[in-house]
Amino acid sequence: MDPENSQLKSKGNFRNKYTDALYKWLGDKIFTFVVVGLGATIILVTLGMALVLFFEGSGALTEFGLFGFIKGTTWDPAVQMVFGAWPFMFGTLVTSALALAISFFPALAVAIFSAEYAPGWLAEIIDNLIKLIAAIPSVVIGIWGIFILAPWLRDSIYEPIFFWTEANYPDMLHILGNPMGYGMATATIVLSLMILPYTTALAKDAIKAVPRDQREASWALGSTRWEVIRMAVLPYARGGIMAGAILSLGRAIGETMAVAMLIGNKNTLPFSIFGAGATMPSVIVNEFREAVESLHLSSLMAIGFVLFLIALIVNLSAAYIQRKLSIGGGQVV
Amino acid sequence: MNFKLETKNLTVKYGEVYGVKDISLAAPHRSVMALIGPSGCGKTTYLRALNRMHDLTRVANVEGEVLFEGKNIYDEDVNPVTVRRKIGMVFQKPTPFPTMSIFDNVVAGLKLVGIKNKTLLNEVCEKALKQAALFEEVKDRLNTAAVSLSGGQQQRLSIARALAVEPEVLLMDEPTSSLDPQATLKIEELIQSLKKDVTIIIITHNMQQAARVSDKTAFFYEGNLIEVGKTKLIFTSPEKKQTEDYITGKFG
Numbered sequence: 001m002d003p004e005n006s007q008l009k010s011k012g013n014f015r016n017k018y019t020d021a022l023y024k025w026l027g028d029k030i031f032t033f034v035v036v037g038l039g040a041t042i043i044l045v046t047l048g049m050a051l052v053l054f055f056e057g058s059g060a061l062t063e064f065g066l067f068g069f070i071k072g073t074t075w076d077p078a079v080q081m082v083f084g085a086w087p088f089m090f091g092t093l094v095t096s097a098l099a100l101a102i103s104f105f106p107a108l109a110v111a112i113f114s115a116e117y118a119p120g121w122l123a124e125i126i127d128n129l130i131k132l133i134a135a136i137p138s139v140v141i142g143i144w145g146i147f148i149l150a151p152w153l154r155d156s157i158y159e160p161i162f163f164w165t166e167a168n169y170p171d172m173l174h175i176l177g178n179p180m181g182y183g184m185a186t187a188t189i190v191l192s193l194m195i196l197p198y199t200t201a202l203a204k205d206a207i208k209a210v211p212r213d214q215r216e217a218s219w220a221l222g223s224t225r226w227e228v229i230r231m232a233v234l235p236y237a238r239g240g241i242m243a244g245a246i247l248s249l250g251r252a253i254g255e256t257m258a259v260a261m262l263i264g265n266k267n268t269l270p271f272s273i274f275g276a277g278a279t280m281p282s283v284i285v286n287e288f289r290e291a292v293e294s295l296h297l298s299s300l301m302a303i304g305f306v307l308f309l310i311a312l313i314v315n316l317s318a319a320y321i322q323r324k325l326s327i328g329g330g331q332v333v
Numbered sequence: 334m335n336f337k338l339e340t341k342n343l344t345v346k347y348g349e350v351y352g353v354k355d356i357s358l359a360a361p362h363r364s365v366m367a368l369i370g371p372s373g374c375g376k377t378t379y380l381r382a383l384n385r386m387h388d389l390t391r392v393a394n395v396e397g398e399v400l401f402e403g404k405n406i407y408d409e410d411v412n413p414v415t416v417r418r419k420i421g422m423v424f425q426k427p428t429p430f431p432t433m434s435i436f437d438n439v440v441a442g443l444k445l446v447g448i449k450n451k452t453l454l455n456e457v458c459e460k461a462l463k464q465a466a467l468f469e470e471v472k473d474r475l476n477t478a479a480v481s482l483s484g485g486q487q488q489r490l491s492i493a494r495a496l497a498v499e500p501e502v503l504l505m506d507e508p509t510s511s512l513d514p515q516a517t518l519k520i521e522e523l524i525q526s527l528k529k530d531v532t533i534i535i536i537t538h539n540m541q542q543a544a545r546v547s548d549k550t551a552f553f554y555e556g557n558l559i560e561v562g563k564t565k566l567i568f569t570s571p572e573k574k575q576t577e578d579y580i581t582g583k584f585g
Contacts, residue, residue, distance in 0.1 A: 120391075217428035217491070219389060221442035221498060222418030231441060235432035327431040327480075 050308055057302030059295060069302055075267045077287065083299035085280070085306055087269045092279040092310075094271075095184060095259065096252035099191035100199075104245055107199035111241075114200075115207040116229060127204075134197035142261035145190050146182075150262060153189070154181030158274050177272025180264070184277040187263040191255055195248040202244025206237035239326030246318035250311055256281035280307045336400070337362045337532040338383060338420070338502050343397035345378050345387060352378035352393070353556045360502075360549070365524055365533045367543035367564065370553035371579065376536045379553070380504050383534065384420035385413040401502070418446075421500030425507040427487035429479035429494075436475040438490055442498035457497050464527070465493035466519030485512045492520065496527075503527065505535040509542065521546050540580055544568050552576045 054061075060083055061069055072084015114126045158179035165172055177183065210233050218232035234241070264276025265286055271277035278286075280303050291297040339359035345352035353375035360366045368376040378387075385406060387393035398405045406416045429438050437444075439458045448454065458475070462468035467489040471482070479490060488511050495503060505524075509517040524533055524546045537543050543550055544564060551561040552575070560567065560576045571577045 213424060213426055213428045214430070216386065216389070216422075217424065217430070217494075218441075219386065220384070220417055220422035220424075221445060221494065222414055223445055224414050227445055231445070232430060235430065238432070 050305070053301055053305040053308055057298055057300075057305045059298030060302040061305075063295060063298075069299075070306065073269050075283070075299075077291070077293065077296045077299075081293065081295055083295065083302075085299075085303050087267060087271070088278050088280040088283050088303060089306065089310075090269065091184070091263070091271060091277040092253055092281070092307075095188045095191055095263070095277070095279060096249055098188045099195060099252045100245060100249045102188070103192035103196040103199055103248070107196050107248075108203050108241065110196075110200045111203035111207055112229060112233075115204050116225070116233070127201075130197045130200050133193070134201075138194070138255065138257040139261070141190060141194060142258035145186065145258060145262045149190065150181035150186050153186055154179055158185070162274065174270075175272055177275025179274040180276075182262055182264040183273075183275045184263065184271055185274050187259045187277070187279075190258050190262055191252045194255060194258065195252045198248040198251055199245055202247060203237070203241045206240025206244065207233055209240065210236045236327050239322045239324070242325060243318045243322035246314060246321060250314040250318070253310060253314060254281060254307070256285050260285045280304075280310075335361055337364075337402065338534070339400040340379075340383070341398040341400065343379070343382055343395070343399060345375075345382050346394045346396070347392050348394075351556050353382075353553070353558075355397070356558045358551055358558060358561060360532050360534055362532060363528055363530065364549060365528055365535060365547040366549040366551065367547035368534065368536045368551050368553060369538070369540070369543050369579070370559075372538075374553040375556040376553050377506055378556075380422075380506055380534060380536055383502075383504055384417050384422055386417075386422065388413055418442075418498065419500060420502040420504060421495040421498060423492050423495050423503065423505045423508045425510055427484060427491050427511065429482070429487050429490055431478070431480045433479055434476045435471050435479050435482070435490060438479045439493050439497050441494060458493075461493040461497040462490075464496050464523055465489040466516060466523065467493055485516050488512055489516060489520070492523075500531065502532045502534070505533065507536050507538060510538070517542070540568075540582075552579060554579070 064072055064083065069083065070085055070089065072082070073086045074080070074082045074084050075087060076082050110126065110130070114123045114130075118126060158181065162173075162176055162179040165176055214232045214236055215228055218228040223231060259279055260282035263278060263282055265278050265282060266276035267278055267283065284300050284303055284307075287296070288300055291300055336359040339357075341357050343356045343358075344354050356379055358366075358379075368380065370376050378393075381387055382395050383399055385395075387395050395407060399407060401416070401420065404411070406413075406420075430441060433441065436454075436458055439461050440448075440454045443454060443457060459468060459472075462471065467486060470486060471490075474481075479487065482490060488508065492505075492508060509520050512520065521542065524535065527533060535543075535547065547564045549561065550564045550567040552559045552567065552571075552573075554575055560571060560573045562572075567576065568580060571580065577583075
């Protein structure tokens with residue numbers, strides 16, 4: 001038998017012998033089952049939580065109606081037994097949005113510095129410090145805020161502003177509120193500090209993901225460093241940066257412990273700048289122990305449900321913005 | 334000083350690895366010099382040393398001199414940004430800025446230096462696009478996104494963008510490798526007409542292209558400059574065996 005034919009023959013053998021093996025899908029089936037099973041579990045758990053919150057909160061929601069509950073400005077678990085979520089929604093939205101507004105540009109600046117300017121070792125140090133801030137437990141930040149930051153803010157910032165306003169524009173005092181140190185302003189400042197690492201880390205990822213040829217194209221036109229960043233890097237990274245900012249907003253909305261410790265916990269509108277306020281998470285953590293009346297408990301659950309919806313909306317809009325603004329659809333050879 | 338751009342003993346190292354070694358080469362005023370050689374022979378490394386693009390990669394280390402009109406661009410008192418304004422570059426891959434329109438892409442370099450005069454920008458844009466043989470195809474949609482163009486059109490857009498800032502030297506790294514023959518022909522015609530006031534250094538894997546467009550050809554192999562001379566001589570009677578083997582297609 002000449003070598004060529006023997007080779008052909010063994011090839012034929014291989015085919016015949018292993019055809020079945022190619023179609024043995026058992027491993028595939030098991031793998032698919034495990035992956036789909038685990039994936040479905042996550043979805044089911046999330047849906048289950050939403051459903052439980054909804055059913056537990058349905059007592060309050062039927063009593064006041066969903067929109068009545070959202071719009072209601074009175075939260076009185078003691079006398080009238082009337083529950084409205086608006087003061088807490090207002091507190092949550094204002095503190096979170098302002099915290100993002102305060103921290104966004106510093107975070108972007110740190111991200112740009114660490115990604116574009118800093119030498120490797122310094123970038124490494126910055127990144128680790130940022131991660132460290134993110135890793136500090138919220139309750140530790142809270143206790144630091146109570147004993148160090150809030151008194152300092154009260155003595156060196158709030159009171160001077162308050163007394164100056166009192167002397168010059170006494171009519172405006174009700175907007176400023178009582179400068180005791182524990183209130184909306186302090187909570188917002190601490191929140192901005194707490195979400196800064198997230199905005200920074202996500203912005204840095206987005207900046208790092210800008211392809212090299214984009215930067216080089218800009219360098220080759222005679223751009224300075226800042227011009228490269230402005231012309232090539234930031235426009236390319238804008239989707240990731242914006243999505244990161246909105247995810248940070250989501251963190252701020254859900255932040256509980258530090259806010260509850262620092263916001264002063266006042267359940268009735270109007271809130272003032274320095275004065276006490278409350279957020280949706282803070283009212284839940286403050287009152288769940290005392291909620292003996294079923295309507296009270298159900299109202300707290302309903303707040304949880306609304307918070308869940310807000311978090312969902314925030315995450316979906318982050319995903320939408322990322323898709324809308326991100327680059328990559330273009331035809332590039 | 335007859336040379337526009339000249340390198341003396343230029344060595345580029347990536348860490349301990351040599352990119353190119355000891356290259357002394359000169360491009361005269363208003364001429365086209367072609368760099369040929371197999372992939373990985375150091376052509377691109379050499380080209381990128383000529384407008385200090387290696388500054389941007391921390392691992393690359395450039396030794397030797399690059400003389401632009403007699404002045405070493407690696408001297409301490411030279412600003413690399415100014416160097417790159419005068420020595421433009423076209424890359425192998427098209428690199429339009431994806432968030433910008435066609436018009437904004439072409440005039441990006443002008444806007445950088447603060448030119449806001451709309452009429453001037455329009456003029457420059459039209460001229461650059463015409464030079465890059467793209468104007469007819471895009472004249473009705475200058476304000477649409479640059480990424481909506483085809484790959485070949487994007488490459489001509491990148492060339493137009495480099496031309497809009499009127500560089501004195503234009504470095505081209507395989508500018509036509511993503512273009513069809515017709516657009517390639519137009520770019521080659523462009524190179525010929527640009528020669529009147531621009532010095533061009535072009536990397537190409539296309540031997541016919543090197544023969545058609547260049548006055549001078551340099552053959553690189555494994556980081557070394559093997560042979561350089563008038564294009565006609567290189568392609569008709571090369572001195573070195575390696576050059577002959579390469580241009581006749583025996584390797585590479």
